[in-house]
Amino acid sequence: MSLRQLPEHQLVTPAPRPGRRLRIALLSAAAGILLAVLWSFELVDKTIGDNVANTVLGHDAKATAITGTAAGLLFAFVSGFAGTFTACNIAMAASVGPMSQVSDTDKPPLRALLRPVGWLALGMIAVSASYGVVGVLLGDRLPQLSTDVVDGVPVRLIQSSVVFGVIGLALTYLGLAALGLLPDVFAHRPVGRVVTIGALVGGFLIGRPYPLFNKLFHWAADTGNPAYGALAFTLQSLGNILLVTLIFAVIVLVTRGRFIRWMADPRRATVVTGALLVALGIFTVVYWDLRVPARFGIGWFPSMPYN
Numbered sequence: 127m128s129l130r131q132l133p134e135h136q137l138v139t140p141a142p143r144p145g146r147r148l149r150i151a152l153l154s155a156a157a158g159i160l161l162a163v164l165w166s167f168e169l170v171d172k173t174i175g176d177n178v179a180n181t182v183l184g185h186d187a188k189a190t191a192i193t194g195t196a197a198g199l200l201f202a203f204v205s206g207f208a209g210t211f212t213a214c215n216i217a218m219a220a221s222v223g224p225m226s227q228v229s230d231t232d233k234p235p236l237r238a239l240l241r242p243v244g245w246l247a248l249g250m251i252a253v254s255a256s257y258g259v260v261g262v263l264l265g266d267r268l269p270q271l272s273t274d275v276v277d278g279v280p281v282r283l284i285q286s287s288v289v290f291g292v293i294g295l296a297l298t299y300l301g302l303a304a305l306g307l308l309p310d311v312f313a314h315r316p317v318g319r320v321v322t323i324g325a326l327v328g329g330f331l332i333g334r335p336y337p338l339f340n341k342l343f344h345w346a347a348d349t350g351n352p353a354y355g356a357l358a359f360t361l362q363s364l365g366n367i368l369l370v371t372l373i374f375a376v377i378v379l380v381t382r383g384r385f386i387r388w389m390a391d392p393r394r395a396t397v398v399t400g401a402l403l404v405a406l407g408i409f410t411v412v413y414w415d416l417r418v419p420a421r422f423g424i425g426w427f428p429s430m431p432y433n
Contacts (some may be wrong), residue, residue, distance in 0.1 A: 158408030206365020223399035249324025258359030289333025294410030301403025
């Protein structure tokens with residue numbers, strides 16, 4: 127059978143040339159920087175996040191105390207979902223490209239969907255559940271729960287800058303590696319890439335300063351039960367990826383798997399995966415290590431009028 131006679135989803139197009147890959151990386155990095163400049167934490171944290179949590183819970187999520195284990199676990203999932211678009215979680219959107227690469231194109235759409243979501247959740251839960259246990263055992267000894275200030279900067283934000291800086295660099299490296307600009311340890315291990323990204327998404331909790339998560343963290347620590355901490359943090363992370371999972375599911379089911387077959391093309395997979403990872407990785411580094419410190423007089427960063 128000639129190449130022209132092959133089904134469309136089996137046609138293999140050449141990977142982008144090195145020069146084009148570099149341009150994709152630079153444009154993606156520029157997009158990440160621009161997003162960090164334009165980002166409105168007031169919009170995503172309060173207007174969107176607080177309103178979503180208040181609506182789903184039926185009361186003021188911040189002002190109402192958590193009463194009981196069931197209420198705490200519900201709060202964990204809902205607050206995670208409400209924080210989908212916060213600066214400490216938006217980078218999880220970079221998982222869409224890698225997830226499409228581990229789907230089985232020979233399976234029905236639903237089964238093709240479950241595999242990548244399962245691998246993402248595996249990496250994520252391993253980290254978030256472990257941190258839930260550690261968080262309960264250490265409690266207020268963690269900077270994340272401290273109210274101390276160092277040179278005018280809350281220590282919890284110092285932890286955020288360090289953690290998200292590392293995660294942002296890791297995402298950027300994965301993106302550059304996917305584009306072929308750096309060595310790629312996951313070149314023939316797409317599942318490993320998805321599990322690793324899931325672990326990085328779970329790691330968001332280690333630096334998250336989001337007020338609703340802070341409230342959940344204090345509740346979990348106050349219970350003194352590591353099992354509650356593990357379960358609550360797992361539900362928080364599952365809430366974090368709920369929307370992106372639903373969007374991915376809708377795309378897969380509506381296109382009846384054609385999107386996954388379309389993404390099976392190496393060139394498309396390289397561009398989408400690399401561009402998303404670089405853009406959101408750079409955003410994470412710039413936002414947390416340049417913009418946030420600048421708010422406390424450390425360095426300079428441009429500010430929009432609405433911020």
